[in-house]
Amino acid sequence: MLKRLLGAAVLAGAALASLSAQTPRYDLLLRNGLIVDGTGSPWFRGDLAISGDTIAAMAHRIEAPATRTIDVAGAVIAPGFIDIHTHARRGIFDVPTADNYVRQGVTTLLEGPDGSSAVPLAPFLTKLEALQKTPNIGSFIGQGSIRQAVIGEVNRAATPADMERMTGLVEQGMKDGAFGLSTGLFYVPGTFTPTAEVVALAKVAGRFGGSHVSHQRDDASGVLDSVKETIAIGELGGLPTQITHHKVIGQANWGRTVDTLKLVDDARARGVDVTIDVYPYTASSTSIGAALVPAWALEGGRAQTLARLKDPAQRDKIRAATIAMIRDERGGGDPKNVQLASCGFDAALAGKTLADVARTRSGGASLEQAADATLWIVEQGGCQGVFHAMSDDDLDRIIRHPATMIASDGEVPIFGRAVPHPRSYGTFVRVLGTYVRERHLLTLEDAVRKMTAFPAARLGLRDRGILRPGLKADVAVFDPATVADTATYTQPHQYAVGVSLVVINGQIAVEDGKVTTARPGRVLRK
Ligand SMILES: [Zn+2]
Numbered sequence: 001m002l003k004r005l006l007g008a009a010v011l012a013g014a015a016l017a018s019l020s021a022q023t024p025r026y027d028l029l030l031r032n033g034l035i036v037d038g039t040g041s042p043w044f045r046g047d048l049a050i051s052g053d054t055i056a057a058m059a060h061r062i063e064a065p066a067t068r069t070i071d072v073a074g075a076v077i078a079p080g081f082i083d084i085h086t087h088a089r090r091g092i093f094d095v096p097t098a099d100n101y102v103r104q105g106v107t108t109l110l111e112g113p114d115g116s117s118a119v120p121l122a123p124f125l126t127k128l129e130a131l132q133k134t135p136n137i138g139s140f141i142g143q144g145s146i147r148q149a150v151i152g153e154v155n156r157a158a159t160p161a162d163m164e165r166m167t168g169l170v171e172q173g174m175k176d177g178a179f180g181l182s183t184g185l186f187y188v189p190g191t192f193t194p195t196a197e198v199v200a201l202a203k204v205a206g207r208f209g210g211s212h213v214s215h216q217r218d219d220a221s222g223v224l225d226s227v228k229e230t231i232a233i234g235e236l237g238g239l240p241t242q243i244t245h246h247k248v249i250g251q252a253n254w255g256r257t258v259d260t261l262k263l264v265d266d267a268r269a270r271g272v273d274v275t276i277d278v279y280p281y282t283a284s285s286t287s288i289g290a291a292l293v294p295a296w297a298l299e300g301g302r303a304q305t306l307a308r309l310k311d312p313a314q315r316d317k318i319r320a321a322t323i324a325m326i327r328d329e330r331g332g333g334d335p336k337n338v339q340l341a342s343c344g345f346d347a348a349l350a351g352k353t354l355a356d357v358a359r360t361r362s363g364g365a366s367l368e369q370a371a372d373a374t375l376w377i378v379e380q381g382g383c384q385g386v387f388h389a390m391s392d393d394d395l396d397r398i399i400r401h402p403a404t405m406i407a408s409d410g411e412v413p414i415f416g417r418a419v420p421h422p423r424s425y426g427t428f429v430r431v432l433g434t435y436v437r438e439r440h441l442l443t444l445e446d447a448v449r450k451m452t453a454f455p456a457a458r459l460g461l462r463d464r465g466i467l468r469p470g471l472k473a474d475v476a477v478f479d480p481a482t483v484a485d486t487a488t489y490t491q492p493h494q495y496a497v498g499v500s501l502v503v504i505n506g507q508i509a510v511e512d513g514k515v516t517t518a519r520p521g522r523v524l525r526k
Helices: 002-022 121-130 143-150 160-176 195-207 223-237 257-269 288-292 302-310 312-328 354-362 367-380 392-400 423-438 444-451 453-459
Strands: 026-035 044-051 054-059 066-071 076-079 081-083 106-111 136-139 180-184 211-215 241-243 274-278 283-287 338-343 383-388 404-406 475-478 499-504 507-511
Touching (some): 121 160, 143 160, 160 195, 223 257, 223 274, 257 392, 274 392, 283 288, 288 312, 288 367, 338 367, 392 404
Parallel strands (some): 026 076, 106 136, 211 241
Antiparallel strands (some): 475 499
């Protein structure tokens, strides 16, 4: 009897043991990858295991079983990409899967760039919390939006009472979870802000551990002064400062990145924490009005702009400035270098160039005729544009610089609608395909660092951006031999290729190149 009981107990024990051997230790196990951990260290062949939303193990070989095991067979396993400059609020509520980003391996988006954010930030972040979304999202607080709320679009100095309100709004933004202060000193009303006023607000963001990131005042003939200003804001404000989407616009200014990067190197050598981000394209994108109409003509808002355009003397003055801006700045010297991305007043204009519009309206595409077409567009309600006015040499120099990270400056497009800049669909995979594989301008490990650990460190995101047990499981898996962008200026609505698997907070967000039904994205706060 005893013997039989003992025998049964032994049998039961054996059954338990074999059951526990089969009980999965991990939720997801990726096998046989080339692990590029985000730090810039050389890849190693290995496995990565995930439990819940966290990386549980990473080693040359992981034997313990997982609920799901995927053999990625020689693909790169990298941290999910962090895009520090996006306009994702354009579109994220329509397309909460942000397919254009996650299919590139982007797992975190930062909003509120260029001085433009929700003010106050808290309701916007609450609305994002409620949204079932695929990527993680965080935000900066925008100086332009704050100045707009307190002073309006007018060109005047801030009073002490204005300053008190504006510093209060920056403080509130930081308490709400902003990662820092963004400025857009190129745009109205940011352009009316003296440097000292920005410094005063930057100090507040710095007190909360935030950084400053700037769309600079002038990226054309004044680019050197603008870089000096961005550096000064960091130096006087006592916080990290970043030149966002660094660029040099206008053929007469090409080559000046030799000098701008020297300014950055010199500033870093004396201890100023200045960094750069860039997108891998030689065309920029913003509104036709901001790009080709002088800021003074936009002061006070649309009604005042239209009134100035109705006054013949003022119109002549604006037209002369617009001619110069087409010739020397974002117009790239020729109206065919300006492409319309989307026009609220006439969807059929998307994809046409400013030269096309000028010819339709006046039979020719001289600089003068293009300026007339520009002012007509502004009067009709305006368009977004794509502006071909940068050089590849400058772009190469910026991308290679060790203090440069990658960011798209893109948005979440509605698939097929209008003809937006391809950067929203292609930035990260274009760097991996063109700049790493084809041109050998960057190593794979350095490119991944510029998309992961570097922006994470900039944001103070200590639990993302690197592959390490204990950190959040945001992971991008791609084939280094085929990863590429397919979006072009004329056919931008084309997804990345070569990214087979994307994991966000431990959940599979992209599999076999397709977005899944998971909505793992979280709102991130500083
Ligand atoms: Zn910008």
